[in-house]
Amino acid sequence: MKDKLKQIIIDGLNLEDLTPADINDDAPLFGEGLGLDSLDAVELVILVQKHFGVAIKDMNEGQKAFQSINTLAAYIAEQQKA
Numbered sequence: 001m002k003d004k005l006k007q008i009i010i011d012g013l014n015l016e017d018l019t020p021a022d023i024n025d026d027a028p029l030f031g032e033g034l035g036l037d038s039l040d041a042v043e044l045v046i047l048v049q050k051h052f053g054v055a056i057k058d059m060n061e062g063q064k065a066f067q068s069i070n071t072l073a074a075y076i077a078e079q080q081k082a
Contacts, residue, residue: 012047025069054079
């Protein structure tokens with residue numbers, strides 16, 4: 001799932017100079033990691049809903065889920081079980 005998630009982020013956010021291998025599973029998605037911003041966060045919410053059927057309902061939930069690829073993958077897996 002992590003590689004699929006990375007590819008969705010790269011394609012959905014037009015990060016053309018990156019490959020899934022360039023994204024560390026533990027690296028922050030925002031700030032010093034991938035360098036995503038608040039507009040990217042909105043787009044990520046939409047991408048997660050579209051590809052995985054998981055809705056991120058509020059900012060607190062989003063902040064926890066979007067810390068890294070690992071936290072996002074775990075969040076999606078947990079929500080899909082529920």
